[in-house]
Amino acid sequence: MCFVRKISSVGVIGAGTMGHGIAETVALAGYTVRLEDAYPEALDRAMRAIRVSLDRFVSSGRIDRSKADEAYARISYHGSLEEAVEGVELVVEAVPEDVELKRGLFAKLAKLTPKGVILGSNTSNIRITRIAAGTGREGDIVGIHFFNPPVIMKGVEVIRGEGTSDEVFEDAVSFVASLGKKPIRVLKDTPGFVVNRITAPEGLLFCLLLDRGVSHAEVDAYFKRQGLPMGPYELMDYVGVDVVAHSMEYYGDELSADYKKCSSLSAMVRQGRLGLKSGRGFYEWRENKAVIPQANPSSPVELMDILSLEVNEAVKLVEQGVADPEDIEEGVKLGLNRPFGPITAANNISQEELKTRLERLSLTFAVDVFKPAKTIVEGNLKQLLSSSHAQQVGKHTQGEQYVAVDRPSPKVARITLENTRNNLINAEVLDQLEEAVRSLWNNREVVVILVTGKGENFSAGAQLNQLFQSGMDFTEMSRRGQRVFRLLSEVPKLTVAEMKGYVLGGGFELSLACDMRLSTEEAQIGFPELTLGLLPGWGGTQRLSRLIGLSRATQLVLTSERISGRQAYEWGLVSKLITKERADDEAAAYAAELATRVAPVAAALAKRLLNKGSEIPMDNGLEWEATAMGLLYGTEDLREGISAFLQKRKAEFKGR
Ligand SMILES: NC(=O)c1ccc[n+]([C@@H]2O[C@H](COP(=O)([O-])OP(=O)(O)OC[C@H]3O[C@@H](n4cnc5c(N)ncnc54)[C@H](O)[C@@H]3O)[C@@H](O)[C@H]2O)c1
Numbered sequence: 001m002c003f004v005r006k007i008s009s010v011g012v013i014g015a016g017t018m019g020h021g022i023a024e025t026v027a028l029a030g031y032t033v034r035l036e037d038a039y040p041e042a043l044d045r046a047m048r049a050i051r052v053s054l055d056r057f058v059s060s061g062r063i064d065r066s067k068a069d070e071a072y073a074r075i076s077y078h079g080s081l082e083e084a085v086e087g088v089e090l091v092v093e094a095v096p097e098d099v100e101l102k103r104g105l106f107a108k109l110a111k112l113t114p115k116g117v118i119l120g121s122n123t124s125n126i127r128i129t130r131i132a133a134g135t136g137r138e139g140d141i142v143g144i145h146f147f148n149p150p151v152i153m154k155g156v157e158v159i160r161g162e163g164t165s166d167e168v169f170e171d172a173v174s175f176v177a178s179l180g181k182k183p184i185r186v187l188k189d190t191p192g193f194v195v196n197r198i199t200a201p202e203g204l205l206f207c208l209l210l211d212r213g214v215s216h217a218e219v220d221a222y223f224k225r226q227g228l229p230m231g232p233y234e235l236m237d238y239v240g241v242d243v244v245a246h247s248m249e250y251y252g253d254e255l256s257a258d259y260k261k262c263s264s265l266s267a268m269v270r271q272g273r274l275g276l277k278s279g280r281g282f283y284e285w286r287e288n289k290a291v292i293p294q295a296n297p298s299s300p301v302e303l304m305d306i307l308s309l310e311v312n313e314a315v316k317l318v319e320q321g322v323a324d325p326e327d328i329e330e331g332v333k334l335g336l337n338r339p340f341g342p343i344t345a346a347n348n349i350s351q352e353e354l355k356t357r358l359e360r361l362s363l364t365f366a367v368d369v370f371k372p373a374k375t376i377v378e379g380n381l382k383q384l385l386s387s388s389h390a391q392q393v394g395k396h397t398q399g400e401q402y403v404a405v406d407r408p409s410p411k412v413a414r415i416t417l418e419n420t421r422n423n424l425i426n427a428e429v430l431d432q433l434e435e436a437v438r439s440l441w442n443n444r445e446v447v448v449i450l451v452t453g454k455g456e457n458f459s460a461g462a463q464l465n466q467l468f469q470s471g472m473d474f475t476e477m478s479r480r481g482q483r484v485f486r487l488l489s490e491v492p493k494l495t496v497a498e499m500k501g502y503v504l505g506g507g508f509e510l511s512l513a514c515d516m517r518l519s520t521e522e523a524q525i526g527f528p529e530l531t532l533g534l535l536p537g538w539g540g541t542q543r544l545s546r547l548i549g550l551s552r553a554t555q556l557v558l559t560s561e562r563i564s565g566r567q568a569y570e571w572g573l574v575s576k577l578i579t580k581e582r583a584d585d586e587a588a589a590y591a592a593e594l595a596t597r598v599a600p601v602a603a604a605l606a607k608r609l610l611n612k613g614s615e616i617p618m619d620n621g622l623e624w625e626a627t628a629m630g631l632l633y634g635t636e637d638l639r640e641g642i643s644a645f646l647q648k649r650k651a652e653f654k655g656r
Contacts, residue, residue, distance in 0.1 A: 005116060005167075007175060008032060011088040013081065013105065018122055019094035020046035021150035024053055026092075027071040028063070028151070029179045034076050036084030038095075043077045050075065053151060081105075085112050090175060092144055094122040097246060102131050110135035118168050118175075120144035124243075125192045125250050128161030138163025142172045143186065145193060147335045155334025157193050159186040177479070184331040188322045191254040192247070195335035197317065198328070198342060200251050200259070201309040201369050203244055205301065206232045208365050210264035216282045217295035226303040227623020233282040234290050236265075237275030241282075245269045258369040301361070304630060307345045308357040314342035315373040318384055325385050326438070339612040339624050340605075343385060344492065347442075348601055350634040350656075351381050386442035403432035404454075405439070408588040411447040411595035413440050413493075422460035423453035425506045427480065429463075434484045437491050444655045447595040447603070449491065450587055451514055452498040453507070458523070461505025462538075481506060481538030485513035489543075489611065492604035494594060498587035499523045499565060500580065509536055512543040515607060518587050519565035519574040526562035546614060548573050599637040600655035 008031060012023045015037035023035040023046070037043045054068040078084040085091055091109060095101055102123060109119050119141045121131055132141035143159025156176045160169045176183040186193045192200050209219065220231020236244050245265040252260035268274075268281065275281030276288065283290040314328050323331070325343045332341035346354075355372045362370040375384045402419040415436045417423040425433075440446050453459050462481075488495060488510075497511035499519035504526055511517050519525070527536045535541060536557060545553035548571050555561065568574040578586040605628040613621050632638050637653045644651035 005089060005118075005171060007089040007118075007171070009034065009088045011036065011085045011091040013037075013084060013091060013093045013109075014095035015042045015046035015077075016094065016096075018146060018148060018150060019092075020049050021053075021148070022092050022094055022122065022146055023075050024050045024071065025146070025150045025179055025181075027074040028067075030074075032074050032076075034078055034084045034086070034088060036078040036081060038079075040079060043079065047077060057151075081108060082112055085109065085117075088113070088117065090118040090120065090172075092120045092122055097124055097126065097243070099126055099130065102126060103133075106131050106135050106137075106141060110137040110140075115140065118142060118172060120172060122146055124196055125247050127189045127191055127254065128159050129163065129189045132161050132163055139165035140168055142168050143189075143193065144172055144176065146181075147195070153334065153337075154182050155184050155195075155331055156181045157184045157186050157195065157331060157335070159189060159193050161189050178476075180479070182330055182334055184323070184327045184334070186323050186327075188320065190317070190320070190322050191251055194317060194323050194328055194331045196247065197322075198310050198313045198332060199336070200247070200255070201313055202232070202306050203236075203248060204251075204259055204262060204367065204369065205306075205309065205361070205365065206236070207244075207248065207262035207265050208367070209300065211262050214300060215295065215298075217293055218298040220282075220292070221295040221297040222299035223303065225297045225623075227620050227627060228303075229620065234292065237281035237283055237285065237290060239275070240277055241265055241273060241275045242269045256369050258367045261367065303627060304349075304353075305357055305361060307342070307627075308349065308354050309361070309370060310342040311346045311349065311354060312358055312370070312373050312376065314346065315375050315381065315384065319373060319375055326441070339616065340608055344604075344608070345631065346381060346385060347492070348605065348631040348635070351376060351379055353634050354381070382442075382444070386444075400428070401432070402426075402429045403436050405436045407446075408450070409592035409595065411445060412450055412588065412591040413443070413446045413448075414450040414452060414588065414591075416452050416454050417459055418454035419463070421455060422457050422502055423455070423507065424463040425459055425461065425481070425510070426463035427477070430480055430484045434487060437484070437487050440493065441491055444600075446493055447598070447600045447653075447655065448494045448496060448591045449488075450496050450498060450591040451488070451510065452584065452587060453500070455501075457501030457507075458497070458499050458503045459507025459510060460502035461507045461528070478537035481509070485509060485539050489513040489515075490608070492607070493600075494598070494603055494607065496587070496591050496594070498578070498583060499525065499568075499574065500578075500583045504562075505529055505536065505540075506538050509538040509540040509543070512547065513539060517568070517574045518576045518578050518590060519568055520580040520583050521564060521566040521569075521577055522580055523565035523568075524562045525565065525568050526560060527557050528560050528562075530558065531560045596650075596653075599635070599641055599651070599653045601635050601637055602632055605631065 010026050010031045011034045012019050013036050015035050023033045027033045054072055057063045058065050058068045121143055122145055128143045132138045141161055142164045145157040147153035158172045158176055173183040216233035220233050223231045248259045272278055273281045276285045279285050283292055317323055318325055329341035329343040332338060355376050358370055358372040375381055404416045404418055406414050408414050419429050440449060495514040497514040497517045499511055499517055500523050503511055503523050505528055508525055527540055529535050552571055569577050609625055636656050641651045
């Protein structure tokens with residue numbers, strides 16, 4: 001990570017729901033924070049809420065007491081804007097969602113801060129270009145959109161306004177990454193940006209259903225039965241009916257007059273039925289919980305209709321160059337806490353079904369916003385999603401090659417590390433590994449990715465002489481490796497590690513990010529980190545225990561003992577042993593056979609469900625499983641799998 005400017009002190013304006021959480025998040029990452037609000041009681045509330053939240057982190061063991069106290073001490077509280085922005089290098093504004101209020105505030109911020117101070121807005125919907133217009137500081141103004149609650153939610157949209165300079169955009173991206181968050185790059189300014197824009201059509205649809213007299217309780221019961229943690233109307237109550245109504249109005253002005261076609265929400269706002277915040281909306285709210293009456297689960301629209309609307313809006317965003325598919329997928333997953341986003345859904349719904357559902361919705365409700373996007377009508381969905389991805393991959397620089405990709409068989413891609421005899425992993429290797437994984441992401445011919453090392457070793461770990469620089473660099477190097485290995489663990493392909501020779505430290509962590517591991521009996525596997533004063537920092541402390549249990553993981557991490565490939569096989573960490581002399585051939589043969597045995601779409605979905613299973617409640621996991629089954633329903637591979645079974649022949653899957 002490199003900031004063009006030094007950032008150590010951050011001003012946060014508005015200390016409400018978002019502002020206090022943003023201040024806490026930024027302070028936890030080591031920055032000094034100056035938090036300001038126009039109302040003293042809001043500052044008092046913020047101070048108490050931050051203390052409570054930090055204490056909760058301590059009692060749950062996520063941070064230690066000294067870290068919490070240090071973060072708390074880094075935040076100062078201010079009643080004037082002048083004081084709050086004194087000496088800061090970056091500002092995040094989080095005042096209420098009102099265009100004129102924000103424009104007035106940015107005009108003041110532009111005068112109070114010297115040129116070069118980044119002025120970020122946490123607006124949910126308002127175009128950054130509109131907020132920045134006329135300030136004379138358009139280049140310094142950028143969207144930095146956290147999700148609620150900021151301390152927990154991992155994604156943050158970074159939005160480039162029409163006037164935002166390249167440096168400010170990139171520095172805002174680096175700043176977000178330095179908070180331990182995933183920056184979602186929004187390359188073109190549009191109302192609602194990515195995540196809120198993708199859910200805008202369903203907001204309109206649920207509002208139109210109300211106009212037509214559906215029972216909100218029945219619809220909520222239906223969607224909860226489909227696995228959503230809250231029904232759509234309960235969610236509106238939770239977010240604020242006024243907030244949703246206000247977004248609809250804004251989209252009506254800025255995106256399409258369709259958003260003005262529904263009236264139920266504004267009627268509720270006029271009656272003061274705002275949801276949780278007013279104690280009554282669709283439901284009564286007591287002690288922050290909705291009192292939901294028993295209702296018969298029933299809805300005129302299905303979950304698949306909602307997914308289709310999301311896919312459609314995601315496609316429009318890609319068509320318009322607002323964001324790359326990968327950012328859209330991550331944004332929706334991280335912003336809405338979903339196990340998969342609209343790009344995964346797009347890759348798994350047949351275009352015909354998508355088109356039919358969208359046309360039906362558009363006709364039934366007389367809404368153009370629901371009409372299928374041009375790419376869907378023309379049947380070019382898959383091309384659009386893979387070509388924009390290719391552009392993204394093409395941005396990477398070319399230099400010496402440390403990672404090679406080849407195709408040992410038609411459905412297998414092999415990624416080979418080739419840096420020194422031990423295949424050490426450094427920053428360039430990580431970058432090239434990332435590029436290799438991304439380049440295969442949407443390649444429909446590839447079903448299995450085999451990861452190996454050139455020669456006799458898999459990888460002996462990180463190239464230590466490159467790592468020791470400063471503490472900050474060290475943390476960033478850890479995050480970089482985690483990011484790349486996470487990418488590998490999430491790629492919608494089956495991944496197989498070929499373990500041989502040294503499989504140590506970062507090399508061992510690389511193998512743990514794969515779905516399956518093959519190993520020679522003689523391979524030397526372990527974490528030498530503690531003997532070097534280090535710890536496994538590329539996911540090793542987290543992934544190993546999930547795979548083989550805490551006791552054995554503790555043994556390997558804390559003692560730095562090495563085990564053999566055979567031992568790893570006996571522990572269940574390795575699924576198959578291969579012979580040392582023919583390791584490469586046997587691994588390639590295993591991958592080739594696996595790639596023709598399983599249906600690719602089903603495998604990609606099952607992999608995601610397995611990986612996410614430990615992170616979400618069982619009931620939700622089961623419902624997502626059922627939804628994934630629904631996605632498989634339209635695939636050719638399902639028909640092929642079943643007819644091949646009945647005809648007693650081997651299925652020939654096409655990945656669609
Ligand atoms: N609440 C969410 O779920 C959420 C999520 C993402 C983004 N946002 C966006 O974040 C922003 C803030 O939302 P929120 O939910 O925190 O609102 P909020 O009403 O909880 O907090 C706003 C705070 O701003 C203060 N304020 C008002 N005028 C001010 C001024 N001129 N100067 C300084 N302080 C002022 C208020 O006293 C209040 O404490 C909005 O733009 C909203 O759209 C909200």
